[in-house]
Amino acid sequence: MPKQSLPTYAIVELLIRLTQYNSEIGDYKNHSMFDTGVIVRTSAGNITFPVGIINKQHQDPTSITDSELASAALLFRPAR
Numbered sequence: 001m002p003k004q005s006l007p008t009y010a011i012v013e014l015l016i017r018l019t020q021y022n023s024e025i026g027d028y029k030n031h032s033m034f035d036t037g038v039i040v041r042t043s044a045g046n047i048t049f050p051v052g053i054i055n056k057q058h059q060d061p062t063s064i065t066d067s068e069l070a071s072a073a074l075l076f077r078p079a080r
Helices: 008-018 051-059 066-073
Strands: 028-034 037-042 045-049
Touching (some): 008 066, 037 051
């Protein structure tokens, strides 16, 4: 999937939602698409999402459960 077909605002919204589980995630800087998912660089580190959760955020944000958000927040890796 080309980077352009993934709505950046959905990633930004997802990051905002994740801050309720990890306040240190930081602000969106950029993202890169790979076969295994999407790596999002933030002002504080990076986080790798499956494309599916970003698509859910874009198409039906209410379908993302609290446990999915909590699990996704655990994927954050602070910059060294």
